[in-house]
Amino acid sequence: MPALPVWFEIGTFVVLGIILLFDLLLVVKRPHEPSMKEAGLWVAFYVGLALVFAALMFVFTGPEYGGQFVAGWITEYSLSIDNLFVFIIIMARFSVPRKYQQEVLMVGIIIALILRGIFIALGAAVIENFSWIFYIFGAFLLYTAYKQATDSGEDEEHAGDNKLISKLKSVLPMSESYDGNKVRTVVDGKKVFTPMLIVFVTIGLTDLLFAVDSIPAIFGLTQSASIVFTANIFALMGLRQLYFLLGGLMTRLIYLKHALSVILAFIGVKLILHAMHVNELPFINNGEHIEWAPEIPTFVSLAVIVATIIIAVIASLIRSRVIEGNEARDGVEEESSPAVDEGLDEAADEAGTKNPRH
Template sequence: MNVSAWVWGATLVALIAVLAVDLLIIGRRPHEPSMKEAGGWVAFYVGLAIIFGIGVWVTAGGQAAGEFYTGWLTEYSLSVDNLFVFVIIMARFAVPRHLQQKVLLIGIVLALVMRGAFIAAGAALISEFSWVFYIFGAFLVYTAITLVKGEDDGEDFKENILIRWAKRALPLSSSFGDGRFSVVTETGKRLFTPMLIVMIAIGTTDLIFALDSIPAIFGITKEPYLVFTANVFALMGLRQLFFLLGGLLERLVYLNIGLAVVLAFIGVKLVLEALHTNNLSFIHGGEPFHWAPEIPIWLSLMVILGTLAIATVASLVKTSRDKKRDLQSTPQ
């Protein structure tokens, strides 16, 4: 896929324009969106992604479109998992409900910046060193194992060293106020609000999730343009999705297992691809492993869709049964 400079430029301008409109809306009127408003925005962003994929299909073919849709779906799923941690952070720091949309938006902007940097670094590494796929694949399999074991669960969120330092070293107010990072007291002293601490927590969380998501998307496509756009579309509308899903997030009890299967599948796919194109002298004498299969994109899409669908349905069935059982066991 050969993407010209003007296509890159036009895409960046269009995406920045959409994001700027969103920023202006939330910046002018921080509020808790209604279900209708949140649903409209989510449908709008999902529709944009689908239309963009169709455009890729028309201009670059079905293979590229399949890679975009598969990457977008994978990144969207990982982003939903990111929401779980955002929920824990906002609950931990008691962020007022009307300010949560602002927190989510800034968190998404930070995620875009960090993922953009990781995408650039990852693309440069892959173009120079094909053996990077061994590292990416092993890392994704390891991440999948930690998800299954529960070591990467949002409920285990702990304040990192940067958060602890900020709380200890910075003069903090007890109130969020109007959501600014600092306020001036009546005596003229400037204090930082808890919003700054929340942003540090969100930013460091974004960094950790970027470490997972970028190897995953490179396991689907090596085209930086598709990697970048899939990530951007996966993050757009995420804050509205938070309010739309509401309590449903807590019902997706098997999402981590589903994501673990997806990440393990992509990790194995990366390792197989590294074996198929092996040129490391200390592995098999630098010769490729011709028996290693190349997994087609249509199969990847089917596996990812099927896994996420099963995890979602199983989660809803389990929580529904648990709720019914609890009601039956409650004394009348």
């Protein structure tokens, strides 16, 4: 498969860099909690931008690369939405003022981009020289899918409880409260760090764990480092606004983690099949390629990913509505029970009998 045109890659990264810089400056100069309308417009803008880029990919690079980008972007975007659960927990745990949560998220996104850029470069170099790495990637994703499906979420609740955070608190002079969005402040004439530093470190560590999961997943859909990095950028852009837009909806997407588990397992199987197809390990099939191992086409991967996400979202919303309906009905019954009992008591007194409920 021919490489992506150099002018297309350079142009893409220049445009995306300008947009990210503008977004960062906007957050720094005007810290605030965005309204639902503002957050919705920004999310729509970034999703629309990704779709426009996908269309350009189809036009200038062909359907194969275009399909790889769309599949990779949707996968990374889905994983990023799941990551918002952890961000919400971190913000609540450290009581970050809503006004400054945008800046925290923006710093987290920048850290994520840097870490993922490093992981992508390393991953591309390893894949180029060692095709057997696909076996490891595939096995890792299958394990991750299992953990995703069976994890109760208790580990996420303690995202800030780790030795590094405890060490920072014991070594560095730390103030008890925030001072706006500052990382350092002055207390009693001494310069100290604010809890914002701990928040940034926690977000950074979380991003590192996310990168370990997500990079092998997208390399299962495309071996183009450029597409991998571009899909990650588009997935992370707008994540800050999505945090505020979906804040109340996140708890309703109860089947999202199961959908992501299915997607990761599917990509894990796809990676192992690809590893078998290009096999060079001497102790497997005498080092020969396993020709009968099927290669799953990009558009099949895209269809599976999209269908899984759609089914999970619809099922989540239906289940959430059923749960809310049951809770509302139970609440009505509890409120009405005393009145009903009182009415039965009065009727029983008039009839000279005993209320059967007692």
